[in-house]
Amino acid sequence: MNPDIPTKFPNNPPRPKIAVLLASFQGEAYIEAQLDSILAQTVPGIQIIVSDDGSTDRTRQILERHQRYYPKQIILRHRDKDGEFRNREPFIPAPAMNFFWLMSQTDADYVLLSDQDDVWDSRKVEKLLWMMREFEVPGLPALVFSDMEVVDAELREISPSFFAYSHIDPDRYMFPKILVENAVTGGALMMNRSLLQVARKVPRACFMHDWWIALCACCFGHMICVREPLSLYRQHQDNVLGARATGSAGDLWQRRFWKQQVEDNYCRMFMQAAAFGEMHWKRMETYERAVLKAFLSLPEKTPIERLRTIGGYYFYKTSWLQTIAQAVTIPRDVRARARSLGQRG
Numbered sequence: 125m126n127p128d129i130p131t132k133f134p135n136n137p138p139r140p141k142i143a144v145l146l147a148s149f150q151g152e153a154y155i156e157a158q159l160d161s162i163l164a165q166t167v168p169g170i171q172i173i174v175s176d177d178g179s180t181d182r183t184r185q186i187l188e189r190h191q192r193y194y195p196k197q198i199i200l201r202h203r204d205k206d207g208e209f210r211n212r213e214p215f216i217p218a219p220a221m222n223f224f225w226l227m228s229q230t231d232a233d234y235v236l237l238s239d240q241d242d243v244w245d246s247r248k249v250e251k252l253l254w255m256m257r258e259f260e261v262p263g264l265p266a267l268v269f270s271d272m273e274v275v276d277a278e279l280r281e282i283s284p285s286f287f288a289y290s291h292i293d294p295d296r297y298m299f300p301k302i303l304v305e306n307a308v309t310g311g312a313l314m315m316n317r318s319l320l321q322v323a324r325k326v327p328r329a330c331f332m333h334d335w336w337i338a339l340c341a342c343c344f345g346h347m348i349c350v351r352e353p354l355s356l357y358r359q360h361q362d363n364v365l366g367a368r369a370t371g372s373a374g375d376l377w378q379r380r381f382w383k384q385q386v387e388d389n390y391c392r393m394f395m396q397a398a399a400f401g402e403m404h405w406k407r408m409e410t411y412e413r414a415v416l417k418a419f420l421s422l423p424e425k426t427p428i429e430r431l432r433t434i435g436g437y438y439f440y441k442t443s444w445l446q447t448i449a450q451a452v453t454i455p456r457d458v459r460a461r462a463r464s465l466g467q468r469g
Contacts, residue, residue: 143232151240227324265319265345310334
């Protein structure tokens, strides 16, 4: 237990409506343990809304069995794949679209996202909720996120800290820094209703839903980190996006073999930024508009010019090695590559 996080909520406010949005796909090996850990939370009355994206294993049977046992808490939904929520890969990954659809299915006061293969500490919701109520401003978007313990498929510890293992600085609360690197993992966050209303609008493109949510939070509201690991992040061969020791010299050396993937990721990052501007330009302040324009200009510049812009606008990654690599490896023809990415998708 972290002694810095009290065990009682301030001023004993009324019990809020809390929803956990769980996206599942082929999760029979792990989803039961995750459901049980959410149901065991110390905060009572949590609603679990589940969207299964067409599993053909026993995931659906496990979900239906748990729903029979907990009919007031577990709600199974069939994801709508038409209109706004149609598949848009590669511009919006399928797991991200599943979560965008789930976010449209709740009006809760506070919302958490859940992967199907993690395991939560029994006081995770309690601790995130306490921190949320300590710092949120009524009417403004707010996001709280925590560290996680990295474990293997059998829940054996790989690293006590996801932040340390992935070389992530969790204090990346500035809009310029979030544009270039996301510190927030979807399964570790809680958002308030004000943020939900902004973040659930489906953009033209996004790298991943948690990155999009973090952009909305830092641009229009507040975000803060609880440094205590409040869940077990299960690392296994079927992870959509696994934990990786990013930012090290060894990681950067390995990336020279992933040229196409690195270039595609830069394209997705700039497409996400452009889509954010398209959706929210009128709402953004003068400072955020200037930052976004400078960021979107990076592909057109030389590496030296990029470094100047990066330094002037704080487009820093966690490590200086990553920052320098970014200045060198951003592809100049992002728009053409984005079209190519769409054709390949």
